[in-house]
Amino acid sequence: MSPIDRRDFLTTLGRCGAGICTLCAGGGFAVGQAAGTKRFRPEPGGRRVDFFESLPDGSIVCGVCPRHCVTDDGETGFCRSRTNVAGVYYPRGYGRPCILRVDPIEKIPLSHFRPGSKTMTVAVGGCNLRCLYCQNWQHSQTAPDKLKTFDLTPDQAVAAARDKGVDTIAFNYTDPVAFLEYAKDLAVAARKAEIRVVAATGAYIEPEPLLDFARYVDAITIGLKGFTQEFYDTVCSGRLDGVLAAIETIKTKTNCWLEIVNLIVPTYNHDPRTIHKMAGWLRRTVGVTTPLHFSRFVPMYRLTNLPRTPVETLESACRIARSVGLTYVYTSNIAPHDGNNTYCPKCGMALIERLGFKVLENRVRDGRCPACHIRLPGVWT
Amino acid sequence: MTLRGANRVVGVRWLVCLAAIGPGLPSPAADLPEALRDDAQGDHGRQTVDSLDLILSLGLNSAQARAILPLYAEACRLHQSHYRDKAEIQPQEIQAYAAFLAEDRLNRGFSPEVERSTARVHHRAKKARETFATNLNELAQGVWRILTPQQRRIAETYKPQKKAVFAAYASPKEKRNVARQAARRARRGPPAPRRDDPALAAARRELDTVRTAIHPRPDVIAKHLLTPAAAQWVYELAGVRAPRMLYEAVYCWRFGTRDYPLDRCRQDQKAIRALSKEINHWNLTNGMYFSPGQIEGLVQLAKQAEQLKAAQRQARPREKLHPDEFNARLVQLELAAESVLRPGQLEVMREYKPCLIPPKNLKNPVRVGQANDGSHLARWLQRARRTNNEHVDRMIDSLISSEIKRLGPMSESAIAERRKLLRDTARQAAGMSDVEFALNQDDLAGAITPINRKEELTAAIDQMHRIRTKPGRTHQFLLNRDFANVLMVRYQQLKSGAAE
Numbered sequence: 036m037s038p039i040d041r042r043d044f045l046t047t048l049g050r051c052g053a054g055i056c057t058l059c060a061g062g063g064f065a066v067g068q069a070a071g072t073k074r075f076r077p078e079p080g081g082r083r084v085d086f087f088e089s090l091p092d093g094s095i096v097c098g099v100c101p102r103h104c105v106t107d108d109g110e111t112g113f114c115r116s117r118t119n120v121a122g123v124y125y126p127r128g129y130g131r132p133c134i135l136r137v138d139p140i141e142k143i144p145l146s147h148f149r150p151g152s153k154t155m156t157v158a159v160g161g162c163n164l165r166c167l168y169c170q171n172w173q174h175s176q177t178a179p180d181k182l183k184t185f186d187l188t189p190d191q192a193v194a195a196a197r198d199k200g201v202d203t204i205a206f207n208y209t210d211p212v213a214f215l216e217y218a219k220d221l222a223v224a225a226r227k228a229e230i231r232v233v234a235a236t237g238a239y240i241e242p243e244p245l246l247d248f249a250r251y252v253d254a255i256t257i258g259l260k261g262f263t264q265e266f267y268d269t270v271c272s273g274r275l276d277g278v279l280a281a282i283e284t285i286k287t288k289t290n291c292w293l294e295i296v297n298l299i300v301p302t303y304n305h306d307p308r309t310i311h312k313m314a315g316w317l318r319r320t321v322g323v324t325t326p327l328h329f330s331r332f333v334p335m336y337r338l339t340n341l342p343r344t345p346v347e348t349l350e351s352a353c354r355i356a357r358s359v360g361l362t363y364v365y366t367s368n369i370a371p372h373d374g375n376n377t378y379c380p381k382c383g384m385a386l387i388e389r390l391g392f393k394v395l396e397n398r399v400r401d402g403r404c405p406a407c408h409i410r411l412p413g414v415w416t
Numbered sequence: 417m418t419l420r421g422a423n424r425v426v427g428v429r430w431l432v433c434l435a436a437i438g439p440g441l442p443s444p445a446a447d448l449p450e451a452l453r454d455d456a457q458g459d460h461g462r463q464t465v466d467s468l469d470l471i472l473s474l475g476l477n478s479a480q481a482r483a484i485l486p487l488y489a490e491a492c493r494l495h496q497s498h499y500r501d502k503a504e505i506q507p508q509e510i511q512a513y514a515a516f517l518a519e520d521r522l523n524r525g526f527s528p529e530v531e532r533s534t535a536r537v538h539h540r541a542k543k544a545r546e547t548f549a550t551n552l553n554e555l556a557q558g559v560w561r562i563l564t565p566q567q568r569r570i571a572e573t574y575k576p577q578k579k580a581v582f583a584a585y586a587s588p589k590e591k592r593n594v595a596r597q598a599a600r601r602a603r604r605g606p607p608a609p610r611r612d613d614p615a616l617a618a619a620r621r622e623l624d625t626v627r628t629a630i631h632p633r634p635d636v637i638a639k640h641l642l643t644p645a646a647a648q649w650v651y652e653l654a655g656v657r658a659p660r661m662l663y664e665a666v667y668c669w670r671f672g673t674r675d676y677p678l679d680r681c682r683q684d685q686k687a688i689r690a691l692s693k694e695i696n697h698w699n700l701t702n703g704m705y706f707s708p709g710q711i712e713g714l715v716q717l718a719k720q721a722e723q724l725k726a727a728q729r730q731a732r733p734r735e736k737l738h739p740d741e742f743n744a745r746l747v748q749l750e751l752a753a754e755s756v757l758r759p760g761q762l763e764v765m766r767e768y769k770p771c772l773i774p775p776k777n778l779k780n781p782v783r784v785g786q787a788n789d790g791s792h793l794a795r796w797l798q799r800a801r802r803t804n805n806e807h808v809d810r811m812i813d814s815l816i817s818s819e820i821k822r823l824g825p826m827s828e829s830a831i832a833e834r835r836k837l838l839r840d841t842a843r844q845a846a847g848m849s850d851v852e853f854a855l856n857q858d859d860l861a862g863a864i865t866p867i868n869r870k871e872e873l874t875a876a877i878d879q880m881h882r883i884r885t886k887p888g889r890t891h892q893f894l895l896n897r898d899f900a901n902v903l904m905v906r907y908q909q910l911k912s913g914a915a916e
């Protein structure tokens with residue numbers, strides 16, 4: 036599978052540049068023609084988007100994410116993955132994942148969900164955010180039908196996972212918000228087949244579609260990318276309040292196991308006071324036992340001018356989060372590091388020792404510390 | 417030294433000439449530049465003496481010498497051309513490695529141009545070295561062919577014999593000193609017998625063979641007989657007057673060139689070695705993310721190891737520790753160092769290979785949420801799926817030949833077996849649907865991962881050291897002065913926030 040090359044990508048980006056700029060400058064509705072010139076034709080009787088509103092003039096208001104794109108006939112939403120065809124909203128990448136892999140669960144990242152297990156990871160092109168550091172930009176910033184893809188219905192995906200002997204399916208690398216219809220159908224099929232479902236998302240999504248999807252999801256890692264609107268404006272092109280609402284929704288209205296990841300980008304969101312504020316909010320909203328991962332930024336995509344996150348910055352973020360009271364604070368993208376490991380909050384024993392995604396030693400027994408027997412939050416079997 | 421029969425007389429005479437003792441004696445060096453006569457001093461001098469030692473050990477006759485002579489024109493050309501390469505590349509290496517080291521010290525990633533230029537010049541230097549060795553070895557085949565089976569056996573096991581060379585040309589005073597030392601040793605009784613360790617010795621020999629195959633080095637004939645210095649002896653033995661070409665080559669061998677004198681060449685080599693060594697220490701340090709507390713512990717242990725080694729070196733013979741006792745103490749320090757490390761760090765060290773440019777997984781591992789392309793073998797299978805059988809066969813040939821280059825020689829039967837495995841796996845991959853392949857590519861790639869004999873042997877030797885209570889990799893990597901120095905710099909950097 037060959038991702039589109041940089042030049043193709045830039046051309047595409049150029050075409051939709053105006054849309055993005057509009058959004059960055061003033062927010063509000065944004066409609067891009069990102070998918071290029073070829074008109075999208077859905078399969079007859081094809082899957083429709085679940086959350087949208089048709090207007091009398093044939094245009095559509097998308098109800099999936101807080102962006103609420105308004106599209107006329109033939110136009111595609113900001114996410115590049117949903118198109119208005121004659122007043123009906125269709126997903127462009129349904130059943131057409133561009134990435135299909137077997138991964139360790141630690142790569143989501145999830146530290147308290149069946150450590151050491153494998154997932155079948157599925158990703159479809161497109162994204163409703165524009166993170167400048169995106170490490171999968173070749174996939175996330177391209178319309179799903181412009182990528183080389185697999186043909187894979189939800190049932191086939193479940194069967195493939197079964198054949199492979201993998202009992203978890205993950206949505207990672209691109210945001211399931213952009214392919215929610217497929218992700219949900221796949222999750223439903225997986226639930227029927229007793230296969231677990233986990234997802235990594237930026238959670239820039241409306242509560243209703245989120246709940247509709249999360250009913251079938253066992254664990255979710257939400258990328259809380261920053262804790263100021265300014266950061267979301269400059270780096271992600273999204274709104275912080277939408278993400279915070281989604282986190283709150285997951286915690287209070289679902290049974291999903293939740294972990295939070297915050298990628299620290301030097302000069303953008305590394306400020307200790309903001310990190311303190313964020314940790315405090317998390318403590319109040321999701322509780323002290325929700326794992327928080329501080330992830331190291333590595334120069335990527337449109338932020339190649341910045342240095343990697345210094346280790347000291349990550350360590351200081353961990354100290355701040357712990358001082359606020361969060362119990363399970365991790366570092367990722369830096370190994371070997373103490374922050375990769377899970378420690379017992381009571382006796383301090385190293386319960387799970389990791390080297391990056393690799394579990395070197397897992398001492399958790401039946402979800403408990405073998406030394407002091409306290410129960411650990413998470414899903415262990 | 418096996419100075420046998422008539423050769424013994426000739427040998428001693430030449431060696432005496434080399435040491436510039438006894439003016440007026442007939443000498444093959446008589447027509448050569450003055451300075452060659454004290455060639456016995458310094459590295460090249462030693463090599464000159466070793467060359468003569470080999471010639472005499474082999475008992476080359478004049479007919480054989482005459483048969484070898486035609487090779488010298490090419491050998492001298494290779495030596496001179498290799499010297500010119502060094503003159504060009506070495507200063508570039510120093511410049512590139514110094515820039516690389518400066519960034520490596522800070523552990524904040526490498527700027528692309530620094531990394532690129534380091535990789536480029538490192539590759540060039542390696543290529544130049546290996547091409548020189550390969551060409552010279554090819555030439556040496558001409559010599560191997562004219563040796564008798566007995567001479568070949570001697571050559572294959574030949575080791576330069578320092579003692580014999582010393583005995584031949586040392587001054588009476590030096591000889592008296594050596595005699596005194598020998599008497600002292602005799603009074604103390606025979607040293608503890610070296611434990612015969614055939615498995616370890618065999619593993620080391622095999623590792624050496626594999627290493628030489630991967631990174632060609634001049635073989636014994638190429639190294640000792642196809643040098644300009646040896647040429648003079650062979651011309652003498654053949655009774656043929658040395659040509660002008662040889663003088664020039666000997667001059668280059670002895671003094672370098674006007675633009676790049678030998679002294680500078682040696683200084684540069686030394687500087688490159690020092691830079692590479694330090695970079696290697698930093699690479700390991702950077703990959704380990706030591707905490708200040710760990711650094712304190714490790715520096716302390718490295719100091720103790722150094723003190724132990726220095727004490728053993730400087731102790732009077734009767735006060736030296738028995739080797740077993742000495743090793744046991746080093747192993748204790750090694751175990752203490754390992755207890756300072758976290759499991760993840762031990763894992764990194766177990767897999768660490770000394771390097772100039774750190775491998776991708778050490779420098780920049782795949783990150784959470786980042787889609788990676790899979791291993792190069794997974795990509796190879798991907799390509800093989802899309803093509804016809806004939807082309808797959810060509811792909812297999814080229815893969816195997818690159819593996820031989822990278823991992824060392826394979827027997828005919830091993831090649832046949834590997835070819836079958838690759839063909840079967842490629843066929844299996846081709847028979848899969850895209851989805852099946854996507855989900856199984858890592859397993860398939862794992863199944864065709866070639867055996868890395870070098871790594872296997874290195875691990876086995878380390879293991880044998882442990883069983884035999886000899887210090888291993890931890891000692892080699894962490895418990896030395898240079899590494900301790902690097903750690904102390906890192907400690908200061910961590911404290912001041914200058915690096916991570």
Ligand SMILES: [Zn+2]
Pocket residue numbers: 379380381382383384404405406407408409
């Ligand atoms: Zn405990």
